[in-house]
Amino acid sequence: MTALHLQNIQKSYGVTKVIHGIDLKIDDGEFIVFVGPSGCGKSTLLRMIAGLENITDGEMFIGGARVNDIPPSQRGIAMVFQSYALYPHMTVYDNMAFGMKIAKAPKEDIDKRVQAAAEILQLTPYLDRLPKALSGGQRQRVAIGRAIVRNPKVFLFDEPLSNLDAALRVATRIEIAKLKSSMPETTMIYVTHDQVEAMTLADRIVVLSAGHIEQVGAPIELYEKPANLFVARFIGSPAMNLQPARIENTGEHTVINLAGRQATVPIPSPENLAGASAHFGVRPEDLRIADDDDHLLEGTIHFVERLGEVTNIYLNVKDVDEPVVVKVPGVQKHDKGDRLRITANPEKMHLFTEEGRSFLYL
Ligand SMILES: Nc1ncnc2c1ncn2[C@@H]1O[C@H](COP(=O)(O)OP(=O)(O)O)[C@@H](O)[C@H]1O
Ligand SMILES: [Mg+2]
Incomplete structure (x- = not known):
């Protein structure tokens, strides 16, 4: 089943058009990576999927339902940002539980979900700690945990590793790859400008430039058969x-x-x-x-x-x-x-x- 369907999606800020008509179908359980140079519109597109930005033109469907006018909280989506912004005075447990507490979920349900998420992310030993007593990679895992707890149908990541140093980036990238296989039903869309993340995580990569799609395909397909000079230059290092x-x-x-x-x-x-x-x-x-x-x-x-x-x-x-x-x-x-x-x-x-x-x- 199609998890997400973008039909001629466009975005303008005032008179400036930044997304020029995106057509894309994403299947249930797919791991999709949006990759492209800085400023090409990756975050804008992701934020439109999340409902954090209005869609100027075009139609968006999640699970078959048109969501153009559906608020973020009702889209069944969770998003992890580059800056993970945990509550500094709350423990790891409370940070992860916060959203469900606000939604007045029963205590046992919250506990079950938080424990399960902590298990997936190997955060169980740290549940009583404050964020300041965690490494950058662990903090980012808490931010991911906070999103898992909400049990989303679609999981969105906006450059979640770019604040981490090189070694942690590799380690956390592997964590995200494991997360993907432990949540096979969940559709994930991951934004990055890092082609190694794109190549290693994606089922399919969407290469974007200046607000339009250059090519969509499996990582090795893009590497072996780039459709144009932009993709040829963008995938591979040193460049073709x-x-x-x-x-x-x-x-x-x-x-x-x-x-x-x-x-x-x-x-x-x-x-x-x-x-x-x-x-x-x-x-x-x-x-x-x-x-x-x-x-x-x-x-x-x-x-x-x-x-x-x-x-x-x-x-x-x-x-x-x-x-x-x-x-x-x-x-x-x-x-x-x-x-x-x-x-x-x-x-x-x-x-x-x-x-x-x-x-x-x-
Ligand atoms: N609120 C805004 N108002 C005006 N222009 C914006 C706004 N947000 C983003 N843009 C512009 O839209 C383009 C795409 O931005 P963005 O989606 O953040 O790119 P990326 O995430 O690929 O680096 C950029 O040219 C950026 O300057
Ligand atoms: Mg961005």
Whole structure:
């Protein structure tokens, strides 16, 4: 069953339109991640789902019922924010129980729910503590607990980990992944600008830019088959290498001219693109050093990043503006000034039109 249906959802603040018509169906129990650069409208969209912002135009359905005019408290939704704002003078238990107490729920019901939530989040030993006696990660778990206790049908998270330091972020991310599997019925929508969170948590990712959807798909689908240049650049780190190319021959396989060399890309292209400009893409991890004549590109190393597990080599290639990044496993000895030939697995190559659309979706 469809948990959530967004139909041409739009939002304007005064004359400024910030959400430009979002169409999206989310299934019951799905974990959806909204990802995109700062200011693209992630929070605004989430707040419209929660009912904290008016919908300027379009229709929103939760469990089949139109909710445009339904107040937040009646939408069966709970939201966890970046700033978790616990009540400092209340214990963990009371912080989690507060909402149900206000709603005058019976004491035994409150206790059952709080204990169950504490169990899921491994907060049972801390129930009598005040927030100040907890780590940042534990406090964020209390904020999540407060939302679980409300037994929501839909769980919304707005960048819940961005106030935590790197190690805690990883640990809490794993907690959220576990939370997802312990609440399989609950639909979750999670907003982040962090692509690692998006890749690791999502059943499906919604990539947003400037108030519209660029692509919706499973994490690996977006990584392997980005629909356009925006998604190609956004998913993956270091970002996909993108270079201007010219289409020399169309057909089942496309022959391109790349910085003066010819390459055959096993992606079909329509006849009308013969002679057209295009963008050739290949991820740094899909390039490798080639000592033979059958290389794709050749260049001079101008920068090397040794991260231990991998080495990122930045190559200046003649007639190409941007350096080409090659990600090779382990510690590499190559240094600045060295000449290097590289090649790519043809199956891992990407082609985009001049306007930025992937050839796979033409
Ligand atoms: N209350 C508001 N009034 C006017 N503009 C707003 C308001 N809230 C957000 N915006 C604008 O809407 C756009 C999207 O904001 P937001 O949803 O917060 O982005 P994100 O969460 O993706 O960083 C931004 O350009 C922001 O400046
Ligand atoms: Mg935001």
